[in-house]
Amino acid sequence: MDEFWVFGYGSLMWNPGFEYEERLAARAFGYRRSLCVRSFVHRGTPENPGLVLGLDRGGSCRGVAFKVRGELREPVMAYLHERELVTKVYLERMLPLMLADGRQTRAVGYVVDRAHQQYAGALDVEEASRIVHASTGQSGPNDAYVLNTLSHLREMGIRDLWLEGVGNRVQALQRQDAVAIRS
Numbered sequence: 001m002d003e004f005w006v007f008g009y010g011s012l013m014w015n016p017g018f019e020y021e022e023r024l025a026a027r028a029f030g031y032r033r034s035l036c037v038r039s040f041v042h043r044g045t046p047e048n049p050g051l052v053l054g055l056d057r058g059g060s061c062r063g064v065a066f067k068v069r070g071e072l073r074e075p076v077m078a079y080l081h082e083r084e085l086v087t088k089v090y091l092e093r094m095l096p097l098m099l100a101d102g103r104q105t106r107a108v109g110y111v112v113d114r115a116h117q118q119y120a121g122a123l124d125v126e127e128a129s130r131i132v133h134a135s136t137g138q139s140g141p142n143d144a145y146v147l148n149t150l151s152h153l154r155e156m157g158i159r160d161l162w163l164e165g166v167g168n169r170v171q172a173l174q175r176q177d178a179v180a181i182r183s
Contacts, residue, residue, distance in 0.1 A: 002070045005107035006080065007095050009033050009063035010053040014152045016066055017083065018076045025100035025156070026065035031055040031111055033063075033160055035128050035146070037089055038118045042139040050135030050142035051120060051128060053149065054090065054112030062158045065097055065107050077108070084110045089118040125162065129169035143170045 007028050008016060035051040044050030055061060068076050084090050090110035097107050112119055123131070135142035150167045153160055 003067050004070065004073055005097065005105050006066045006068060006076065007063055007097060007107040007109035008066065009055055009061050009109070010149060011152075013064040013156065018066075018068065018079050019072060020066035020068050022067035024065050024067075025158075026063060026097045026107070028055070028061045028063060028095045028097055028107070028109060030059075031057060031061055031095065031109075032059035033061045033163065034112075035123065035132070035163070035166060036112055036120050038120050039135070039137055039142070040118070041137055043137040043142040043145050044135040045137060048135055049118075049120075049131070050137055050145070051123075051131050052145065054119075055095075055109060056112050056122070057114075062160075064156070065099055065105070080108065080110075087116075087118060089113055089116045125165040125169055128166045129173060132166060133170050133173040143174065146170060 003021070007026060009028070010033070032055070034054055034056040036056045037052045037054040038044065038049040039052045040046045040049050043052055085092070089112060091113050093109055093111050094106045095109040097105050099105060132142045132146050146167055147170065150163060
């Protein structure tokens, strides 16, 4: 059985959770990284949803491609289904990729379902920052999720200007809160 590829654009990049034989920087085409998924459990609540990453239509996205041996396809796909398809906000797709070494391939990836109730749509930096700053779920504060993601992206040499704008604004809101508490 031939190998296959999996594309990660968020936590999958640094915490894949499955065995792979090769890991390369890659760019997916036709989709962009976006805080476009409302989180009702891990980073928010139904009353005060947070935001988590999704791949939304348009542009391209730098991330990581993992090459998986063919005989591991079924267990890796079962793991990914359990991890990514819990609420069905993501759709499994075969994404065209350009690998860092110049090879082109296709990889399993998970894109947001725009018809799903958790789809938040295209938010501007200000609105996304306000939501992120005010939300906490079972996995902790939403702002910690965003700032941790940005830290990992920086370590990997990946720039995401829109997400960086959200992170900068969230940090400014945190500083404002700290000043207000001290006053």
